[in-house]
Amino acid sequence: xxxxxxxxxxxxxGTEPSDADPTAALRxxxxxxxxxxxxxxxxxGLGEWLHATPSRPFVLRDFVEPGQAAAMGAAMRALPVxxxxxxxxxxxxxxxxxxxRDWAEHPRRAAHHNVARDLRSALEExxxxxxxxxxxxxxxxxxxxxxxxxxxITAGTGIRLTSKEASLELASYDAGDQIxxxxxxxxxxxxxxxxxxxxxxxxxxxxxxxxxxxxxDEFAVEPLFNTFSVIxxxxxxxxxxxxxxxxxxxxxxVSVGLHGSE
Numbered sequence: 224x225x226x227x228x229x230x231x232x233x234x235x236x237g238t239e240p241s242d243a244d245p246t247a248a249l250r251x252x253x254x255x256x257x258x259x260x261x262x263x264x265x266x267x268g269l270g271e272w273l274h275a276t277p278s279r280p281f282v283l284r285d286f287v288e289p290g291q292a293a294a295m296g297a298a299m300r301a302l303p304v305x306x307x308x309x310x311x312x313x314x315x316x317x318x319x320x321x322x323x324r325d326w327a328e329h330p331r332r333a334a335h336h337n338v339a340r341d342l343r344s345a346l347e348e349x350x351x352x353x354x355x356x357x358x359x360x361x362x363x364x365x366x367x368x369x370x371x372x373x374x375x376i377t378a379g380t381g382i383r384l385t386s387k388e389a390s391l392e393l394a395s396y397d398a399g400d401q402i403x404x405x406x407x408x409x410x411x412x413x414x415x416x417x418x419x420x421x422x423x424x425x426x427x428x429x430x431x432x433x434x435x436x437x438x439x440d441e442f443a444v445e446p447l448f449n450t451f452s453v454i455x456x457x458x459x460x461x462x463x464x465x466x467x468x469x470x471x472x473x474x475x476x477v478s479v480g481l482h483g484s485e
Contacts, residue, residue, distance in 0.1 A: 269379030286451035
């Protein structure tokens with residue numbers, strides 16, 4: 224796939240400076256983000272990361288409050304709606320399902336892993352334990368469906384994020400699963416966020432997020448339990464997920480695509 228060279232730091236996909244109160248954002252994230260990351264210094268670091276050249280991932284370990292991270296990790300293992308997802312690129316921002324047998328030789332192969340495609344049915348009475356359903360609702364309401372994460376990121380970056388277009392994916396990986404290099408050039412998407420929630424993940428078993436920036440530097444993010452990563456969506460940067468080499472199903476991940484306001 225071709226790459227567009229562009230080292231500009233301007234964000235032109237529907238973003239604008241925000242007057243969000245950092246103090247309010249920190250208060251609003253209490254109970255979800257771990258206290259060690261609810262500091263003005265963390266928000267300052269987020270802002271410095273945004274404007275640093277060349278770009279790279281922003282990574283925080285032990286990001287979510289420990290009890291919530293553990294509860295969500297257990298809920299993801301218990302999900303009854305995992306579906307094999309085997310796709311090829313249709314264009315820069317869209318994929319389509321293909322037969323699993325065709326993936327290895329497909330010239331536009333994209334992703335080969337598991338996704339939770341019907342979360343609503345997982346939340347129906349009796350689909351899974353009430354404890355897991357509560358953990359799932361609580362985590363997703365703060366990470367993607369509500370304003371907690373968006374307000375925290377806005378307070379650090381000064382970029383307003385809309386609640387109308389956020390994308391959400393819950394994924395897990397079997398041995399050999401991976402995602403090929405891509406850019407996520409969806410209109411107005413500015414950040415891709417990942418929460419890694421596999422307590423059994425061990426370094427050296429693959430599944431790392433690899434980000435290649437505008438200078439062709441590569442940075443790998445180890446998906447250790449309760450790690451949080453953010454990357455910028457740029458026309459001159461790519462990212463992929465290395466083949467997972469763990470035993471059984473692992474690398475449980477909540478991915479959120481965040482969009483700038485119009």
